[in-house]
Amino acid sequence: MGDILIPSLMVGDCSHSLCVRVSRLWEFLDPQDDSRLLHTDLVLLDEEGNSIHAQIYPPLCQQFSALLDEGGVYNLKYFLVRKANRFYKPVENCSMISFTKWTTVEVVLQIPPAFPVCTYNLTPIEQLQPRVDYKEYFTDVLGVVSVISHVSSVRTRGRQAEVIKRTVTISNARDTGPTVDVVLWGERATAFPAEQVHRDSGSSPQIIIFVGTLVRSYADNVSLSGGSSCKWYINAPVPEVNALRSSAESNHRPVIWDQGKMAAESTVVAVPEHKKLKDIKYLHPFENKKKEWLVIVKVLKIDRSWWYNACKKCLRTTKPHGDTYKCTNNSCDTIGSPTPRGTRYASPLKTTLTPLSLSFLDGWHNASLKKMWTPSYQLIRLGSFQTKLQTYWRSLSSGMLASPKAQLFMAVFPFK
Numbered sequence: 001m002g003d004i005l006i007p008s009l010m011v012g013d014c015s016h017s018l019c020v021r022v023s024r025l026w027e028f029l030d031p032q033d034d035s036r037l038l039h040t041d042l043v044l045l046d047e048e049g050n051s052i053h054a055q056i057y058p059p060l061c062q063q064f065s066a067l068l069d070e071g072g073v074y075n076l077k078y079f080l081v082r083k084a085n086r087f088y089k090p091v092e093n094c095s096m097i098s099f100t101k102w103t104t105v106e107v108v109l110q111i112p113p114a115f116p117v118c119t120y121n122l123t124p125i126e127q128l129q130p131r132v133d134y135k136e137y138f139t140d141v142l143g144v145v146s147v148i149s150h151v152s153s154v155r156t157r158g159r160q161a162e163v164i165k166r167t168v169t170i171s172n173a174r175d176t177g178p179t180v181d182v183v184l185w186g187e188r189a190t191a192f193p194a195e196q197v198h199r200d201s202g203s204s205p206q207i208i209i210f211v212g213t214l215v216r217s218y219a220d221n222v223s224l225s226g227g228s229s230c231k232w233y234i235n236a237p238v239p240e241v242n243a244l245r246s247s248a249e250s251n252h253r254p255v256i257w258d259q260g261k262m263a264a265e266s267t268v269v270a271v272p273e274h275k276k277l278k279d280i281k282y283l284h285p286f287e288n289k290k291k292e293w294l295v296i297v298k299v300l301k302i303d304r305s306w307w308y309n310a311c312k313k314c315l316r317t318t319k320p321h322g323d324t325y326k327c328t329n330n331s332c333d334t335i336g337s338p339t340p341r342g343t344r345y346a347s348p349l350k351t352t353l354t355p356l357s358l359s360f361l362d363g364w365h366n367a368s369l370k371k372m373w374t375p376s377y378q379l380i381r382l383g384s385f386q387t388k389l390q391t392y393w394r395s396l397s398s399g400m401l402a403s404p405k406a407q408l409f410m411a412v413f414p415f416k
Contacts, residue, residue: 001108002075006050009081009095018076019108020044023051023118024090024212025070026228027061034186037061041229042068043090044097049116053090054079054097064099073108073115087135090212090229091119118233120211122240125171125178128222131215138229140211142240143170144248145201146179148194149258164189167258170208173248181223182210188226197234201255205248207241209233309338 002019009018024043030036040056056064068074080098089096120140123131131139147169153162166189171179184192197206212229215222235241275293309318311327311334318325318338327334 001047001112005048006044006046006052006093009052009097011081011083011095014079014081015077018046018079019073020046020052020076021073021111021115021117022068022070023116024229024231025068026212026231028228040065041090043119045116045119047112047115049119051091051119052093052095052097053084054099056099060099060101063101064103064105067105071117073111075106075108077104077106078102088229089137092121092137118209118211118236118238120209120233122209125180128180128215128224129217132217132222134215138212139215139224140209141170141180141182141213141224142207142209142244143180144173144244145169145197145206145208145255146171146253147256147258148198150194151189166190166192166194168192168194168208169258170210173205173244173251181221182213182226182230183216183223184226184230186227188228188230192232193234198255198257205245205252206255207235207244207248209236209238209241308341310341312336312339315339315341 003016004018006018006020021044022042023045025040027040028038030038037058039058040061042054042056044052044054076097078100080100081095082098084094084096121137122140122142125141125143128139128141145168147167149167151164151166153164155162164186166184168182168184169179170182171177197208200206209232210224210226211231211233213224213226216225217223233241235245275295277295277297280293280295309325310316311318311325311329311332313334314327314329314332316327316329316332318327320326321335324336325338
């Protein structure tokens, strides 16, 4: 077979031949754009049953998709071994494989009968609760199929397009034992052989192993979410399935088609109601805390950032000047490295601030103005706040003060 086994792989380039079976193969698409492929994932098994996760990234996905089939056995060479991903690992291995443009794939035609087909790490149904939103590994479960829903089309939060789903309920074969819903999404929902499982359940229990799922919780009910990484093995000839079948045969009941589950699920994940901005702007916040609406807006303008490269001398904006910067103030013309400023105020002509009336400002104390704006000693000696404001405005208009703080003052307190 191959030159080495999976446990012998070391981080770095590998030029040895590795004989593996592609136990699982799936494509991971952009959740917001189903036409964009992010990477192709594989679970590989060697002849001793050791497993490792592998990934192929664009633009190599198309090249290798024509060479690899799920269930096939291949000799791989010239690949990269690296540290395993931090989250969503399908198998327990601290390393993983990345395909490169130099990776070679050779089909193995004479496959030993004992070459392993699948791998899993089962979590009992009654122990799923602690794994809610667990991200490090996918979750694998075993159960007897009791209920199957028809395919339904729903729209989930965060998606504009509808998505296909199907729910498969499994149990541990005991009447009083726990059950769990496995929600299959998209292509996984349509690929599940629901009719065959329902038909075969008339004569014997249908034992299924789901791998590559995520544990979710809604309204205190634990369920499993099966996306593109989810696979299933129905009545697989493995010890765990045989043991569960023995305990399930005495209480066997055919699989039920659940018509009501589809409607209930559609209500749970229904998209929020469409509203216009004017419809929700003045709603009572206390009476509408948990309500959601979908508002479609058009971005008309994106304002400038709230920081800028300032001249070290006069703090005016600088612009690139060769490999350095030059001040835009004609009376300064300083050339040199700028100073990043954390606040950039809008100009008076573009501000959206609501001006305060001068009558309201008369109530302010003189000390407040002295603390905030002190352009000259003549300003502090004036008696009326309104007179001070007028004098300060004239000094700004005449160019005496051109700092960002002064520009903000002109925007908030326009004087005509």
